[in-house]
Amino acid sequence: MAKKVKFKLDGREIEADEGRLVIDAAKDAGVNIPHYCYHPALGNPGNCRMCIVEVAGAPKPQVSCRTSVREGLDVKTASDAVKRAQASALELHLVNHPLDCPVCDQSGECGLQNYYMEIGQYQSSVREDKQHKDKRIEAGPHVMLDQERCILCTRCTRFVDNVTQTHELGVFRRGHTERLELTPGLILDNAYSGNVVDICPVGALTDRDFRYKVRVWYLDQTDSICPGCSRGCNISVHTNTQRPWHNDGKRVARLKPRHNHEVNGYWMCDEGRYNTGSLDLGRLGRVLRLSPQKQDVSWEAAASEIGAKLRDGGVAFVASGMLSNEDWAAAKELFAGAKFYFSAQPDQIGEEDALLRRREKVPNLKGAEALGLSSGTFDELAKDLEAGKVRALYVVERDLAKIWGVERAKSLLSKAAFRVFQGPNKVELSESYDFRLPATAYVEEEGHFTNFEGIVQAYCKALEPIGEARPDWDIFRLLATAKSGAAAEVAA
Amino acid sequence: MTKILTKHFDEPKLHELETYKRLDGYKGLEKALTLAPAEVTAEVLKSNLRGLGGAGFPTGAKWGTVPPVDKVPGPRYVVVNADESEPGCFKDRVLLTRAPHQLIEGLLIAAHAIGAKEAFIFVRGEYQNQYDIIEKAVKEAEAAGYTKHAKLMLMRGAGAYISGLDTALLETMEGKKAWPRQPPPFPTVAGLMAKPTVVNNVETLSMLPFILREGGEAFAKIGSAKNGGTVVFSVSGHVEKPGIYEVPMGSKLRDVLTLAGGVRKGHTLKCVIPGGTSMPPLMEKDLDLALDFDQIRAAGTFLGAGGMIVLDETADAVAVAHNIERFLTHESCGQCTPCREGSYWNEEILERMLHGKGTPEDVPNMTRIGENITGKVICALGDTVGMVTRAYIQRFPEDFKKRISDGQKS
Numbered sequence: 001m002a003k004k005v006k007f008k009l010d011g012r013e014i015e016a017d018e019g020r021l022v023i024d025a026a027k028d029a030g031v032n033i034p035h036y037c038y039h040p041a042l043g044n045p046g047n048c049r050m051c052i053v054e055v056a057g058a059p060k061p062q063v064s065c066r067t068s069v070r071e072g073l074d075v076k077t078a079s080d081a082v083k084r085a086q087a088s089a090l091e092l093h094l095v096n097h098p099l100d101c102p103v104c105d106q107s108g109e110c111g112l113q114n115y116y117m118e119i120g121q122y123q124s125s126v127r128e129d130k131q132h133k134d135k136r137i138e139a140g141p142h143v144m145l146d147q148e149r150c151i152l153c154t155r156c157t158r159f160v161d162n163v164t165q166t167h168e169l170g171v172f173r174r175g176h177t178e179r180l181e182l183t184p185g186l187i188l189d190n191a192y193s194g195n196v197v198d199i200c201p202v203g204a205l206t207d208r209d210f211r212y213k214v215r216v217w218y219l220d221q222t223d224s225i226c227p228g229c230s231r232g233c234n235i236s237v238h239t240n241t242q243r244p245w246h247n248d249g250k251r252v253a254r255l256k257p258r259h260n261h262e263v264n265g266y267w268m269c270d271e272g273r274y275n276t277g278s279l280d281l282g283r284l285g286r287v288l289r290l291s292p293q294k295q296d297v298s299w300e301a302a303a304s305e306i307g308a309k310l311r312d313g314g315v316a317f318v319a320s321g322m323l324s325n326e327d328w329a330a331a332k333e334l335f336a337g338a339k340f341y342f343s344a345q346p347d348q349i350g351e352e353d354a355l356l357r358r359r360e361k362v363p364n365l366k367g368a369e370a371l372g373l374s375s376g377t378f379d380e381l382a383k384d385l386e387a388g389k390v391r392a393l394y395v396v397e398r399d400l401a402k403i404w405g406v407e408r409a410k411s412l413l414s415k416a417a418f419r420v421f422q423g424p425n426k427v428e429l430s431e432s433y434d435f436r437l438p439a440t441a442y443v444e445e446e447g448h449f450t451n452f453e454g455i456v457q458a459y460c461k462a463l464e465p466i467g468e469a470r471p472d473w474d475i476f477r478l479l480a481t482a483k484s485g486a487a488a489e490v491a492a
Numbered sequence: 493m494t495k496i497l498t499k500h501f502d503e504p505k506l507h508e509l510e511t512y513k514r515l516d517g518y519k520g521l522e523k524a525l526t527l528a529p530a531e532v533t534a535e536v537l538k539s540n541l542r543g544l545g546g547a548g549f550p551t552g553a554k555w556g557t558v559p560p561v562d563k564v565p566g567p568r569y570v571v572v573n574a575d576e577s578e579p580g581c582f583k584d585r586v587l588l589t590r591a592p593h594q595l596i597e598g599l600l601i602a603a604h605a606i607g608a609k610e611a612f613i614f615v616r617g618e619y620q621n622q623y624d625i626i627e628k629a630v631k632e633a634e635a636a637g638y639t640k641h642a643k644l645m646l647m648r649g650a651g652a653y654i655s656g657l658d659t660a661l662l663e664t665m666e667g668k669k670a671w672p673r674q675p676p677p678f679p680t681v682a683g684l685m686a687k688p689t690v691v692n693n694v695e696t697l698s699m700l701p702f703i704l705r706e707g708g709e710a711f712a713k714i715g716s717a718k719n720g721g722t723v724v725f726s727v728s729g730h731v732e733k734p735g736i737y738e739v740p741m742g743s744k745l746r747d748v749l750t751l752a753g754g755v756r757k758g759h760t761l762k763c764v765i766p767g768g769t770s771m772p773p774l775m776e777k778d779l780d781l782a783l784d785f786d787q788i789r790a791a792g793t794f795l796g797a798g799g800m801i802v803l804d805e806t807a808d809a810v811a812v813a814h815n816i817e818r819f820l821t822h823e824s825c826g827q828c829t830p831c832r833e834g835s836y837w838n839e840e841i842l843e844r845m846l847h848g849k850g851t852p853e854d855v856p857n858m859t860r861i862g863e864n865i866t867g868k869v870i871c872a873l874g875d876t877v878g879m880v881t882r883a884y885i886q887r888f889p890e891d892f893k894k895r896i897s898d899g900q901k902s
Contacts, residue, residue, distance in 0.1 A: 049830055084864075092837075092864065095837050127841075174823075176821065
């Protein structure tokens with residue numbers, strides 16, 4: 001434990017850990033000091049000179065990102081001299097900045113704009129021509145680079161040097177001709193490349209996925225958990241409902257990481273980040289009976305029919321780590337006595353690394369384990385199906401064709417007398433079931449995932465469900481009521 | 493006048509070990525090796541030797557900040573900053589060419605004082621000739637057995653002015669871009685490869701043989717208060733006899749000018765840049781100013797590395813400021829924003845002014861830009877970017893006014 005010391009911040013006495021950076025200690029005390037280059041996870045090169053403060057006894061202004069708290073330190077963050085120094089640092093940042101805000105995706109969340117409104121608001125006295133650099137560099141599959149907008153804070157180069165250690169970006173040349181460039185022979189194509197867009201305080205690095213899609217001030221933000229793997233990175237879901245005709249009609253505009261020191265730090269991987277495209281593809285919106293012929297039915301009717309079928313034995317429940325803790329608990333109750341199959345199969349297994357990415361590409365296998373549930377193997381399930389031991393097969397959000405191949409899955413499915421598919425999106429054989437129930441996607445419900453380390457994390461509802469979709473646990477609850485025969489309660 | 497470094501410059505073969513040894517060479521080192529490291533440092537402290545690369549920091553005090561081996565074990569290094577790049581400075585070049593052994597002896601003394609087993613000589617990239625000379629001298633010193641306590645290694649710069657700044661030099665040595673570091677920690681605590689490192693200028697280290705041979709007090713006596721020994725000025729510009737002149741610390745500006753033959757015939761003095769182009773100029777009224785690190789501050793400028801540029805009445809302050817700012821803009825490393833952007837902005841305004849397109853608002857604007865750079869940047873280059881134009885505006889306002897009104901007339 002660091003020693004606690006007292007220091008003065010704008011005349012206020014503050015207690016902080018000795019040695020803590022003034023910029024951090026001030027933030028803890030509710031004082032945000034402007035800065036570009038400093039990032040808690042990427043160090044403090046002190047090159048932007050925005051976080052200048054006055055320190056009593058120091059011969060000249062100090063940068064608060066490189067000043068440590070000590071007993072008796074007296075810091076002024078808002079004196080006239082400090083305000084002038086910050087305004088002038090901002091003015092110098094803008095000498096060669098193109099000011100193309102109207103066509104810049106960063107508009108609305110730009111460090112230059114925000115600080116201009118906060119501490120700038122001067123008339124420009126720059127009469128000289130601006131330096132011109134490249135404005136359209138495809139830095140990698142996900143990131144676009146505009147060198148003119150870059151303020152050379154080096155956050156991105158420090159990210160690729162120190163976090164991913166892939167070194168794709170560098171600051172080349174010297175002085176005012178200096179520019180951010182790709183390292184010769186490399187492109188920005190690492191598993192975490194999207195993070196450079198988040199840490200870029202200006203519009204120099206933008207998301208190719210998000211460029212020109214929707215203005216950021218039309219977006220709503222909801223706290224969530226990335227369902228892309230068992231890490232459980234904390235994310236913010238940025239949804240576009242205010243301008244539904246923007247963003248090619250997609251409701252989720254982008255995902256951004258949320259800081260969580262215990263889980264993901266400040267980052268998320270590209271796999272998780274750019275995983276939003278399929279969210280609204282082939283969405284199931286209606287409760288359907290598919291045999292003997294396709295027919296819309298009410299939740300009540302479906303529930304009572306399915307519930308009745310689940311009363312007898314021979315039930316196999318197929319699910320995946322996509323279920324929330326709430327879903328697992330409800331499933332455990334509804335499918336008591338049934339065999340569970342939910343282990344990650346090759347279709348849900350991918351690359352892992354030492355930074356964030358985990359092998360299992362589903363978020364919540366640990367939640368099932370915590371409830372004492374265990375998964376049989378899919379070979380066993382196939383054998384039981386072949387042997388006619390499975391009377392009712394209940395599949396949640398799982399594509400059997402991806403496990404067994406289309407033909408084999410089709411033939412195995414036909415072995416069960418009664419089959420239900422439940423999920424947010426269509427899958428390969430989702431027509432080959434007796435019932436198809438629409439479930440919500442993770443952005444349309446709230447719940448909890450338990451990550452691989454056993455950390456239970458909540459995710460919130462960002463969007464309204466599509467059509468008649470309900471959360472999985474709610475469907476299970478409905479079925480459980482129907483199964484118990486208390487049909488009268490179903491409507492409630 | 494007393495000379496220390498250039499005393500034997502009449503000897504044609506001074507750069508060879510044999511000649512150097514004949515003239516008391518390596519006696520200082522021999523003396524130093526009989527002393528404990530702390531005693532060597534004490535002698536240097538007594539001598540009032542100041543860092544002659546420009547900062548003027550007391551050399552003994554700098555060495556004293558190297559943590560002792562029992563506190564911070566592991567290697568420590570000495571680095572010679574021979575990356576002389578300041579326009580107007582060429583004394584290191586001459587010292588390297590004429591007296592390489594003097595430097596090597598000084599370096600070996602410093603290595604003994606701080607316990608460095610490895611010592612580096614970082615030579616400016618463009619100094620090919622000097623590199624060859626020093627390389628040969630190092631081989632001679634090795635063969636003569638002087639380098640038993642410390643291994644000498646040579647390195648070359650790649651042409652950046654900023655590499656002459658100690659922390660940028662260390663970055664360069666580590667194979668990185670020459671972006672200055674921001675102390676703390678200072679190099680003496682965490683320098684090359686994060687090990688305690690003393691970086692000293694060529695001229696500073698070259699003083700050490702004399703200090704050890706003759707004693708710190710004898711050295712201190714030569715100079716002025718707190719400024720021991722001599723200083724070598726590189727005098728250039730509008731003088732009759734440009735060249736390097738070694739004078740005791742605290743000599744008058746007038747005397748240095750006299751040595752250089754005075755302002756060229758038929759012209760009058762306008763100003764003297766005392767320490768290399770980055771420094772604000774001295775005026776005629778300062779002719780009797782004593783030149784040492786402390787007394788020169790009274791005239792609002794710095795001794796720097798002794799690169800003295802004399803300008804006569806034909807020089808135009810706007811053109812001079814533009815010339816210097818253009819250089820600094822070109823050499824700004826680009827790490828911190830005020831210097832990178834401010835130098836460009838300032839230079840562009842001056843250039844516009846030179847083309848007769850200046851406006852009266854430009855002058856207060858450049859003053860403001862300068863104030864917003866100096867003291868708010870990472871390194872000394874940035875400080876000077878903001879200092880130079882302001883200094884010329886303040887000393888020669890009529891030159892700026894004339895440029896503006898001439899431009900408006902045409």
